[in-house]
Every structure is written in structure tokens, then in C-alpha cells.
Amino acid sequence: MQPRLEVSDVAKSFTMHLRGGIHIPVVANVSFTLMPGECVVLGGPSGAGKSSILKMIYGNYAVDRGAIRVAGEGDVIDIAIAGPRRVLALRRDTLGYVSQFLRVVPRVASRDLVAEPLVERGASREEALAKADALLCRLNLPERLWHLPPATFSGGEQQRVNIARGFIAGHPLLLLDEPTASLDAKNRDVVIALIEEGKAAGRSFLGIFHDAEMRAAVADREIDVTAFAPGVAA
Amino acid sequence: MSVLLDDAPLLSVDGLTRFYGPRIGCRDVSFDLYPGEVLAVVGESGSGKTTLLNCLAGRLPLSSGNVSYRMRDGVVCDLALLGEAERRFLMRTDWGFVHQNPADGLRMNVSAGANVGERLMAIGDRHYCNIRGSALSWLERVEVPADRIDDDPRGFSGGMRQRLQIARNLVTAPRLVFMDEPTGGLDVSVQARLLDLIRALVADLGMAALVVTHDLAVARLLSHRIMVMKAGEVVEEGLTDRVLDDPHAPYTQLLVSSILQV
Amino acid sequence: MNTSQEETDAPYNFAYLDEQTKRMIRRAILKAVAIPGYQVPFASREMPMPYGWGTGGVQVTASVLGPDDVLKVIDQGADDTTNAVSIRAFFAKVAGVATTTHTADASIIQTRHRVPETPLEAGQILVFQVPIPEPLRFLEPRETETRVMHALEEYGLMHVKLYEDIARHGHIATTYAYPVKVEDRYVMDPSPIPKFDNPKLTNSPALQLYGAGREKRIYAIPPFTRVESLDFEDHPFEVQHFSEPCGLCGAEGVYLDEVILDDRGGRMFVCSDTDFCEGRREAGHRGHLAAAMEEGA
Numbered sequence: 010m011q012p013r014l015e016v017s018d019v020a021k022s023f024t025m026h027l028r029g030g031i032h033i034p035v036v037a038n039v040s041f042t043l044m045p046g047e048c049v050v051l052g053g054p055s056g057a058g059k060s061s062i063l064k065m066i067y068g069n070y071a072v073d074r075g076a077i078r079v080a081g082e083g084d085v086i087d088i089a090i091a092g093p094r095r096v097l098a099l100r101r102d103t104l105g106y107v108s109q110f111l112r113v114v115p116r117v118a119s120r121d122l123v124a125e126p127l128v129e130r131g132a133s134r135e136e137a138l139a140k141a142d143a144l145l146c147r148l149n150l151p152e153r154l155w156h157l158p159p160a161t162f163s164g165g166e167q168q169r170v171n172i173a174r175g176f177i178a179g180h181p182l183l184l185l186d187e188p189t190a191s192l193d194a195k196n197r198d199v200v201i202a203l204i205e206e207g208k209a210a211g212r213s214f215l216g217i218f219h220d221a222e223m224r225a226a227v228a229d230r231e232i233d234v235t236a237f238a239p240g241v242a243a
Numbered sequence: 244m245s246v247l248l249d250d251a252p253l254l255s256v257d258g259l260t261r262f263y264g265p266r267i268g269c270r271d272v273s274f275d276l277y278p279g280e281v282l283a284v285v286g287e288s289g290s291g292k293t294t295l296l297n298c299l300a301g302r303l304p305l306s307s308g309n310v311s312y313r314m315r316d317g318v319v320c321d322l323a324l325l326g327e328a329e330r331r332f333l334m335r336t337d338w339g340f341v342h343q344n345p346a347d348g349l350r351m352n353v354s355a356g357a358n359v360g361e362r363l364m365a366i367g368d369r370h371y372c373n374i375r376g377s378a379l380s381w382l383e384r385v386e387v388p389a390d391r392i393d394d395d396p397r398g399f400s401g402g403m404r405q406r407l408q409i410a411r412n413l414v415t416a417p418r419l420v421f422m423d424e425p426t427g428g429l430d431v432s433v434q435a436r437l438l439d440l441i442r443a444l445v446a447d448l449g450m451a452a453l454v455v456t457h458d459l460a461v462a463r464l465l466s467h468r469i470m471v472m473k474a475g476e477v478v479e480e481g482l483t484d485r486v487l488d489d490p491h492a493p494y495t496q497l498l499v500s501s502i503l504q505v
Numbered sequence: 506m507n508t509s510q511e512e513t514d515a516p517y518n519f520a521y522l523d524e525q526t527k528r529m530i531r532r533a534i535l536k537a538v539a540i541p542g543y544q545v546p547f548a549s550r551e552m553p554m555p556y557g558w559g560t561g562g563v564q565v566t567a568s569v570l571g572p573d574d575v576l577k578v579i580d581q582g583a584d585d586t587t588n589a590v591s592i593r594a595f596f597a598k599v600a601g602v603a604t605t606t607h608t609a610d611a612s613i614i615q616t617r618h619r620v621p622e623t624p625l626e627a628g629q630i631l632v633f634q635v636p637i638p639e640p641l642r643f644l645e646p647r648e649t650e651t652r653v654m655h656a657l658e659e660y661g662l663m664h665v666k667l668y669e670d671i672a673r674h675g676h677i678a679t680t681y682a683y684p685v686k687v688e689d690r691y692v693m694d695p696s697p698i699p700k701f702d703n704p705k706l707t708n709s710p711a712l713q714l715y716g717a718g719r720e721k722r723i724y725a726i727p728p729f730t731r732v733e734s735l736d737f738e739d740h741p742f743e744v745q746h747f748s749e750p751c752g753l754c755g756a757e758g759v760y761l762d763e764v765i766l767d768d769r770g771g772r773m774f775v776c777s778d779t780d781f782c783e784g785r786r787e788a789g790h791r792g793h794l795a796a797a798m799e800e801g802a
Contacts (some may be wrong), residue, residue, distance in 0.1 A: 331657060353669055365662075
């Protein structure tokens with residue numbers, strides 16, 4: 010079977026030109042694969058480069074070296090060298106990302122924000138909104154909040170909007186950066202159920218979860234990111 | 244913000260260079276702009292972004308380089324070879340130009356309705372009721388109250404003028420819109436509303452846009468891709484969130500680190 | 506046109522202007538005739554009258570006038586107002602030409618803001634006095650830009666003006682200097698004639714010359730040229746209608762002036778074209794107020 014994601018020999022560092030050009034290596038020799046229907050968790054202490062790896066896969070960070078191949082619709086695309094238009098198309102159709110904090114356009118109603126990724130993939134507005142409502146309902150977001158922009162919501166409420174937005178389009182590959190950190194147990198269970206359903210449908214998940222219980226519930230395997238620390242011989 | 248992949252570029256820029264005497268306006272700028280794509284050009288004042296915009300829009304001759312545009316009929320034209328009449332026709336049908344100062348892009352002494360309707364009349368629409376109908380629906384779309392249709396824009400607020408200017412440009416459904424600091428000089432709250440509007444319109448109409456701005460927040464909100472200019476040259480370009488979250492060029496790092504965190 | 510000086514002891518050259526100037530103006534006229542509706546720049550001279558009194562028209566008239574011509578001058582349709590009388594007297598003195606008030610007898614008619622009611626014939630020349638020749642001027646103040654607009658036939662702006670009229674008044678409220686398109690090419694200001702006269706411009710057997718002295722422009726409509734008034738499909742061009750006929754001669758379908766008779770609101774409508782009105786009265790036509798006016802006189 011073709012892997013959904015294949016990361017091979019990726020390295021990332023930052024050069025801080027405003028700090029006298031100091032060079033900060035983040036990770037090196039990052040290599041792993043992710044199969045369809047699999048949920049893999051990145052482990053390791055904070056600062057080990059877990060978020061950076063997710064961001065590289067999403068195309069948000071450039072890589073110094075290596076390849077990140079994502080099996081998209083029809084063909085395999087190497088994010089490390091793909092042009093912006095290809096990355097955007099991949100994000101629309103294949104690659105989803107749930108960040109730690111909601112970061113969206115201000116003054117747009119929550120349900121519209123949630124529906125947006127589905128609309129972009131070509132769904133009708135009505136269909137997308139219906140699905141958004143269902144998802145927000147499932148995540149126990151009070152209905153009175155659906156028509157409000159999430160800027161004034163509590164952290165947990167915002168995060169549920171964020172999760173709904175990430176899961177709605179059913180991307181074949183979803184990157185999760187501590188999506189459940191600010192959720193209570195009940196909603197965390199909803200996310201676990203969503204991941205399980207996705208896996209059953211053949212979708213793949215790559216996540217960072219600090220919560221051991223959560224990890225245990227969803228992870229098929231764990232990758233220790235400390236193995237990718239720069240300077241460690243491959 | 245959807246982007247189609249398998250199509251030809253709308254605008255192709257190759258080695259665009261413009262000198263002002265011995266001084267550089269902009270040098271060796273190359274890029275392709277595709278249908279439905281929003282490209283932000285950022286940089287401080289004097290970085291050459293406005294020169295680039297004016298060269299592209301045919302308002303300044305190039306010193307060297309090539310700009311080609313794919314017409315509605317699919318034929319790719321070298322803009323330098325286009326006659327004045329064809330160029331101006333393009334400007335008022337298939338292109339839009341949103342100026343930073345609305346007074347530069349509006350006719351301040353004619354009504355809002357006539358401002359919106361002018362392009363329609365310029366391309367031969369001779370039915371008053373249809374023209375007025377289009378004007379009304381566009382005013383509604385840009386949130387200018389319908390009862391202001393017969394007022395001239397001198398009595399409009401800055402934000403309303405800017406929205407009117409946008410309606411005036413979009414009434415012929417252009418495929419490419421140039422925007423020069425479209426939110427410059429507006430209050431923050433007004434700016435935000437205008438950005439929402441531009442974002443929605445660009446997505447709904449599927450037009451390509453080239454937005455010149457010094458405001459990275461505007462670039463992040465509106466654009467798919469970003470081009471950072473300094474001293475007339477492009478120092479970094481790429482996916483908007485990549486350039487802003489992982490800036491490589493020293494100048495981009497300086498720009499990004501200079502954003503005030505509220 | 507033999508305009509060589511006939512009386513060597515006369516204080517002026519024939520028709521006031523020197524021959525070189527007339528030649529320059531004739532060149533401009535020829536170009537104007539060749540490009541109907543196009544504004545030809547010319548080196549307008551100082552005339553012994555203020556700007557706004559017809560310096561453009563007078564220069565054109567002086568340049569086309571020959572000793573055998575018969576000149577008629579009207580001001581708002583009347584032969585007997587100051588401006589008309591003065592210009593007629595001016596040419597009688599400096600050119601020694603015959604003058605008339607009868608439209609049919611004149612070979613050259615200089616006019617301020619009217620076209621005579623009597624249809625013009627081949628061989629006649631109508632010379633208009635023009636204050637502002639540029640129809641786009643009120644919407645686009647830059648001359649450089651208006652010239653480009655003419656060159657590229659960018660006339661959307663003219664309809665903006667008409668749109669504004671309808672938006673503000675419910676109909677096209679422009680009643681004079683109503684813009685026209687000449688031979689489907691140039692948009693032209695027909696000078697401040699009432700739009701009532703616009704239909705007389707098209708396909709006229711007479712030559713129409715327009716002179717703007719202060720603005721230094723000459724333009725022309727050659728005989729039998731198509732002249733269309735601009736309009737909208739759903740607001741077509743219309744001329745003014747009058748609810749009553751001329752009080753003196755009973756004419757209908759002509760342009761009327763309102764005349765205030767007293768301080769109590771008394772008023773009457775009479776032909777603006779005095780020659781036409783007199784001609785009808787001589788032919789026995791009587792308006793409903795004619796008797797009262799004759800008694801009062």
C-alpha cells in the first residue's frame with residue numbers, strides 16, 4: 010500500500026539575521042511514513058521540534074533539505090519543493106491542519122468559519138452549513154454561539170470551532186497540534202470518536218498530544234522526535 | 244480562496260525593470276499570476292512596489308522586460324505592443340484599479356450611481372434602467388445604502404468612498420484587479436470591514452488581484468502568495484503564511500518582527 | 506470668394522481681418538469640414554468686441570464672406586437685438602456686404618444660440634457662435650485627457666452626464682447645448698442652441714460652421730451629414746413641446762419665447778425666430794393675441 014505521507018531525511022533550521030545571523034538547528038534526519046487509516050503521534054519534550062515538523066508538512070515552514078511526499082488526489086506531491094499554488098490545492102483537497110489556537114479572519118460567524126473548508130472543496134453552502142451545524146452540535150458548542158464570531162469565546166469554545174473547522178472537510182491527512190489541550194473530558198471524547206471514525210474511513214492523522222490518555226486512546230504508534238535532534242547521527 | 248491548478252497564467256511578468264534616470268524604480272521582477280489568485284506585494288515606501296504596480300497597469304513604460312496578459316478570448320498579448328485604445332479598453336473592462344485615495348479613482352462630482360454605471364456606459368450600455376439596476380445591486384453588495392445612490396461621493400466617509408470605488412471597478416466583472424494600499428488611510432475598524440468585503444468579493448468572483456500594501460496583516464488576510472520587495476528588487480516570495488511564519492531574507496525577518504503585537 | 510481689397514482707401518482690409526489671418530482660418534475650416542465634428546485649433550485673433558459676444562463666429566464669418574454675399578445675423582432667433590444689430594453693422598461697414606433679416610435671402614447666417622425655423626438650402630452657410638466647444642469639459646477638466654477621449658472614441662462620460670440628469674430630474678433635463686454625435690464618430694457640442702433645434706442639424710443642405718474665439722476652436726458639419734442626439738434606449742431624445750401656438754402668428758411646432766407682459770403675471774409665447782414670425786404675419790396668419798398687441802401698439 011502507498012503511504013499517505015512519507016517524510017524522508019528532512020532537516021530544518023532557522024537563521025536569525027537580526028541576531029547577527031545565528032543559526033539555530035531544529036531537527037535533522039526526519040524520516041517516517043504514515044499509512045492510510047493510521048494515527049501516529051509525535052512524542053518528545055517541548056522544544057524537540059514536534060510543531061515544526063507539522064508545520065513543514067503543512068508547507069507553513071520551508072525545509073532545508075529532504076522530501077515530504079503527500080499522496081494527493083491522483084498523484085504524490087513533494088511539499089518540500091512544490092510551488093505555492095500546488096500547496097494551496099493540496100491543502101484544499103488533501104491536507105488539513107488543526108492548530109493549538111484558533112486563528113481566523115475576524116468578524117465571521119462561527120458556523121461560516123466551520124463550513125468554509127467544505128465550501129472551498131466545492132460543496133454547496135447549504136450542505137456545508139448543515140454539516141457545520143451538526144459538527145458544532147456534536148462538540149457541544151451552545152447553539153446561541155454559532156452565529157457569532159469566535160473572538161469573544163472562551164479558550165475551550167474557540168478550540169471546538171477550530172476542531173470542527175479542521176474535521177469538516179474529511180481531509181485524507183489531518184495534522185493535529187495539541188487540539189485537545191483546552192478541552193474538557195466530554196469534548197475530548199468527541200475528538201477521539203472523530204479520529205476513530207476517520208481512521209475507519211481510511212483517513213490518516215498525525216498529531217501532537219500532551220495528554221497521555223488521549224495518546225493512548227488514538228495512537229497506533231508513537232514517533233519519538235528526540236531521535237531527530239540535530240547533531241544526533243542518523 | 245480556491246485556486247485551480249490546470250490553467251494558464253493570466254498575467255506573466257518577465258524581468259520587469261524600470262529606471263528613473265540612473266535610479267532604480269524596480270529591477271528584474273518576474274512572476275506569474277493565475278486566475279483567482281491574490282498576490283500581495285509588500286515592502287516599505289520606496290521599495291518599488293508602486294512603481295511595479297504602475298508598470299503592470301500600463302501607467303508607466305518599462306525600461307526593459309516583458310508583461311503579457313491572457314485576454315478573454317485566450318490570446319496572450321504583450322502589453323507593450325497593445326495600442327493606447329486597446330490598453331484603455333482593457334483598463335475599463337477586464338481590469339480594475341483601486342487607488343489608495345478614493346478621490347483618485349472616483350468622479351467626485353457625479354453621483355454614486357453614475358460612478359458605478361460609468362464603465363457600463365463606456366462599453367456601450369444605453370439602457371438607463373439596467374444601468375441603474377446594476378448600480379443599485381453593486382451598492383448593496385459593497386454596503387453603501389441604496390438611498391445614497393444619487394448623492395455624490397464628496398459627502399461620503401472615507402470607508403464608504405473606498406467601497407464605492409471598488410464597486411465602480413467591479414461592475415464589469417474584471418478578471419484582474421490592481422489595488423494600491425486599498426485600506427491605507429482608513430480607521431482600523433473601517434479597514435477591517437473593507438478587508439472582509441474585498442476578501443469575499445475576490446473569492447466569489449474568482450478574480451485575480453495584485454495588492455500592494457505595506458501592511459503585513461492585510462497581506463496575510465487577503466493573499467495566497469506574497470512578494471517582498473526592497474530597494475526595487477524582490478527579496479523573497481512564496482506562500483503567504485510560509486513567508487510570514489518562516490521568513491528567510493533578512494529584510495523579511497525585519498518586517499515580520501516589526502509588527503506590533505496587540 | 507474674391508476678397509481682395511476693392512476700395513484701396515478703406516481704413517480696413519475687406520471684412521476686417523488681414524488676408525493671412527483669413528487664410529489661416531480657412532485652412533482650419535477646411536480641416537473641420539473634412540473631419541465632421543472634430544475641433545480644429547486655430548489662432549484666434551483679438552476682435553473689436555469682448556469674448557462671449559461672438560468673436561469666434563465673427564472670425565469665421567469674416568473668413569468665408571465675399572463681396573457678393575448677403576449676411577443675416579441673429580441672436581437667440583432675433584435680428585433686432587444688440588448683438589445681432591452690431592455684428593450686422595460691423596460687416597456692413599468693414600466688408601460693405603449686403604445684409605438682410607430674411608433667412609431665405611441670406612447666403613451667410615451668423616447665429617447665436619438658434620437655428621432659423623425656415624429650412625436652410627444648399628449654398629447657405631450657418632455660422633454658430635460657441636462659448637465652450639468641448640462637450641466633455643464639465644466632466645473632465647483636463648484638455649489633454651478630453652483630446653485622448655475624442656481620439657479613442659471614449660464617450661461613456663457623455664452618458665454619465667445624461668444619467669445624472671435622469672437620476673436627479675426623472676428625465677434628461679439638458680435643454681440646450683445638447684450633445685450630438687456627428688456621422689457616428691465625434692461627439693460635439695452644438696453650441697447653446699435649444700435641443701429643439703438639434704433635429705435641424707442632421708442632413709441639412711447648408712454648411713454649418715462653429716467658431717469659439719476664446720477657446721480657439723473651429724468645427725463643422727458639412728451638408729448632408731448625420732447628426733444624432735445622445736440618449737438612452739429607455740429615455741429617448743425628445744424636443745421641447747409648447748402647449749400653445751405663437752401668440753402673434755399662430756405658428757405651431759416652432760420654438761417659442763416667453764414674454765412677460767406686466768407685473769400681474771400676464772405673459773405670452775411668441776416665435777423666437779422674429780423673421781419667421783413676421784413672414785407668417787405678412788402672409789396673413791394671426792395668433793390669438795395679435796389683435797390685442799396691435800391695439801396696444
